Amino acid sequence: MSERKQLKTKKIGNRDRTRLSPGQAQQQTESSQPAVTVSPDDFSSRLELMKTEIKQNPDVVFRRFKLGFANLEAAVVLIDGLTDKDLINEIMKSLMYGVAETPPDPQPAAMNIKDFIEEKILPASKIKAVSTVKEAAEEVFTGFSALLIEGMPEILILETPSWKSRGMEEPVTEALVRGPRLGFNETLSDNISLLRRAIASPQLTFVDYWIGKTAKKKLVVAYMDGIVDPEIVREVQTRLERIDIDHVPESGYIEQLIEDNYLSPFPQLQNTERADRVASALLEGRVAILLDGTPFALIVPVTFSMLLQSPEDYYERWFAGSLMRMLRFAVAFVSLFGPSIYISFVSYHPGLIPTKLALSIAGTREGVPYPSFIEALIMEVAIEILREAGLRLPKPVGQTVGLVGGLVIGEAAVRAGIVSPIMVIVVSITAISSFAIPQYGAGIALRILRFGAMFFAALLGLYGVTLFFLLICIHFVKLKSFGVPYASPAVPYRLSDWKDFILRMPILMMKRRPKMLHTKNEVRKG
Known part of the structure; x- marks a missing residue:
C-alpha cells in the first residue's frame, strides 16, 4: 500500500472509511452505528459481546487460552477457511510459550503488556488495535484475526488472511499474440502486486476503501501521484462516496453506479483483465479502480477510441x-x-x-x-x-x-x-x-x-x-x-493527441501525454 498523507473521513455504504486526496493520507475511523466500546474489566463479558456481534456461526472459531508469561486470559477469534492456520498456530505458540525477556508487570500498566506483545512476541507482519467490538468483528469477516487479552482495553487485529484463489493466468477476454501473459485474478493483493511489478515507482499510489452496507468489500483506487490531474482523482472519490448499496459482487456494479450517463449505450469506463493495460493507463494520467473478488479492473476516464485500441498496438x-x-x-x-x-x-x-x-x-x-x-x-x-x-x-x-x-x-x-x-x-x-x-x-x-x-x-x-x-x-x-469528452481527441480537436488516435505514430514521436487529461507532468519521453 502507498503512503497516506492527508485525511478526511467519509462514509461509503454505512461503513466508515478514509478519504484521501492525491498524495495525502493518514487513518481515522468513525462509526455510522452506535459501537460497543470494549471494557477491559471483564474478559468473559467482552468475549460474549464478540460472540453476539459475530452471531457464533459454525465457521467462526473462538479459541481461549492463557498467556505463558503472565497469568492472563486471552482468546483468538477467526473464521475457518479465511485465515492462515499455520500462522495462527505460530502466534498462539508464541503467546503461550515463547518469552523473549521478562515481561512488564501486567497489573500497574496494562498498556505495557500491549507494547511488549507487539514488539517481542507476535510474529504477524501487520498489527493494529481497535477499541470497539463492531470494528473487530468487521475485520474478522475479512480474514483477519482478533486477539482479546484480559486487562487490555483494546482488541488487537492480526493480519492472517489466507484463502484459496485462482492462479494468475492469461486473460480470456483479451488474448494477444505478443505481450505479457499474466492477467488479474480474484485476489486484490495479487492484483496490486502485479501493478507494483509493472510500475516500480514510489509515485504509484493506492488508496483503499470499504464499500457495501451489508456485505463489505475492499476497493482500491490507483493513480500516479505527480502525473494524474488531482481533479480526476477527487471526482472518482466523490462518486464513490455516493454509493449506497448492500453488496458489490463485481466491478460492473461500480461501473454502473459511477458512470456519467446511465442511459447511454456506450461504456464510459473501461474494464480489463490485463495488468499491462492498467499500467499504461496509469502512466498516461488515468485512474484505476480495483475491487476484491473480481479480475476486472476499471479505468477512468475513457474515450471511445480507447475501446478500439489493443495493447498489442504498441508492442x-x-x-x-x-x-x-x-x-x-x-x-x-x-x-x-x-x-x-x-x-x-x-x-x-x-x-x-x-x-x-x-x-x-x-x-x-x-x-x-x-x-x-x-x-x-x-x-x-x-x-x-x-x-x-x-x-x-x-x-x-x-x-x-x-x-x-x-x-x-x-x-x-x-x-x-x-x-x-x-x-x-x-x-x-x-x-x-x-x-x-x-x-x-x-x-x-x-x-x-x-x-x-x-x-x-x-x-x-x-x-x-x-x-x-x-x-x-x-x-x-x-x-x-x-x-x-468521450469523442476526444476528435472533439475538441487536439492535433498532438492524434498521434495515438486512428494511427499509432512511432513511439519516438509520442513524447507527451494526452492533453485531454490535463496531467501535472506532460512529458513522458525526453
Missing part, C-alpha cells in the same frame, strides 16, 4: 499497429451500419448499385416473401441467439453449436426461400466484424445500435442512415467520462 512496430487500428475503426463502422446500408440500397436506392450486381441481387431475392428489413431482422436475431447460446454452453459444445447452428440455419433459410444468399453474406460479415472489436462492452453497444440503424434505414433509406449517424455524433459530442 508491434507502428506500421502494423496503425494498420490494425484502422482496420478496427473500419469493422466498427461495418458492424454498426452493414445491414442498414444493404436495406437502404435494396429498398430505396437500387440505382446506386452497379447494374450487374443489382441484377444478381434481384435474382437471389426472387421468391423471398419478406422485405429486406424483415429479412435482415430475422437473420440478425438468429445470429444473436446463436452467439448467446455459444457463450452459455460448455466451451467444446458451444463452439460446435455455434458453427453447426450457423451453417444449418443459414443453409435451411436460403433453401426455404425465407432469406436471400446475399443477406446471409451481409449478416455474416457484420457478425465477424463485431468480433474484431477488442472491448466486449463496445461490441455490445454497436450491436444494440445496429437494430436502430436498421429501423431508420427501413423508414428513410440512406437519409435515415445519415440521420442516425448524426444522432450518434451528437450523443458522442455531449457525452463525457469524468470530465473528459
Whole structure:
C-alpha cells in the first residue's frame, strides 16, 4: 500500500472509511452505528459481546487460552477457511510459550503488556488495535484475526488472511499474440502486486476503501501521484462516496453506479483483465479502480477510441499497429451500419448499385416473401441467439453449436426461400466484424445500435442512415467520462493527441501525454 498523507473521513455504504486526496493520507475511523466500546474489566463479558456481534456461526472459531508469561486470559477469534492456520498456530505458540525477556508487570500498566506483545512476541507482519467490538468483528469477516487479552482495553487485529484463489493466468477476454501473459485474478493483493511489478515507482499510489452496507468489500483506487490531474482523482472519490448499496459482487456494479450517463449505450469506463493495460493507463494520467473478488479492473476516464485500441498496438512496430487500428475503426463502422446500408440500397436506392450486381441481387431475392428489413431482422436475431447460446454452453459444445447452428440455419433459410444468399453474406460479415472489436462492452453497444440503424434505414433509406449517424455524433459530442469528452481527441480537436488516435505514430514521436487529461507532468519521453 502507498503512503497516506492527508485525511478526511467519509462514509461509503454505512461503513466508515478514509478519504484521501492525491498524495495525502493518514487513518481515522468513525462509526455510522452506535459501537460497543470494549471494557477491559471483564474478559468473559467482552468475549460474549464478540460472540453476539459475530452471531457464533459454525465457521467462526473462538479459541481461549492463557498467556505463558503472565497469568492472563486471552482468546483468538477467526473464521475457518479465511485465515492462515499455520500462522495462527505460530502466534498462539508464541503467546503461550515463547518469552523473549521478562515481561512488564501486567497489573500497574496494562498498556505495557500491549507494547511488549507487539514488539517481542507476535510474529504477524501487520498489527493494529481497535477499541470497539463492531470494528473487530468487521475485520474478522475479512480474514483477519482478533486477539482479546484480559486487562487490555483494546482488541488487537492480526493480519492472517489466507484463502484459496485462482492462479494468475492469461486473460480470456483479451488474448494477444505478443505481450505479457499474466492477467488479474480474484485476489486484490495479487492484483496490486502485479501493478507494483509493472510500475516500480514510489509515485504509484493506492488508496483503499470499504464499500457495501451489508456485505463489505475492499476497493482500491490507483493513480500516479505527480502525473494524474488531482481533479480526476477527487471526482472518482466523490462518486464513490455516493454509493449506497448492500453488496458489490463485481466491478460492473461500480461501473454502473459511477458512470456519467446511465442511459447511454456506450461504456464510459473501461474494464480489463490485463495488468499491462492498467499500467499504461496509469502512466498516461488515468485512474484505476480495483475491487476484491473480481479480475476486472476499471479505468477512468475513457474515450471511445480507447475501446478500439489493443495493447498489442504498441508492442508491434507502428506500421502494423496503425494498420490494425484502422482496420478496427473500419469493422466498427461495418458492424454498426452493414445491414442498414444493404436495406437502404435494396429498398430505396437500387440505382446506386452497379447494374450487374443489382441484377444478381434481384435474382437471389426472387421468391423471398419478406422485405429486406424483415429479412435482415430475422437473420440478425438468429445470429444473436446463436452467439448467446455459444457463450452459455460448455466451451467444446458451444463452439460446435455455434458453427453447426450457423451453417444449418443459414443453409435451411436460403433453401426455404425465407432469406436471400446475399443477406446471409451481409449478416455474416457484420457478425465477424463485431468480433474484431477488442472491448466486449463496445461490441455490445454497436450491436444494440445496429437494430436502430436498421429501423431508420427501413423508414428513410440512406437519409435515415445519415440521420442516425448524426444522432450518434451528437450523443458522442455531449457525452463525457469524468470530465473528459468521450469523442476526444476528435472533439475538441487536439492535433498532438492524434498521434495515438486512428494511427499509432512511432513511439519516438509520442513524447507527451494526452492533453485531454490535463496531467501535472506532460512529458513522458525526453
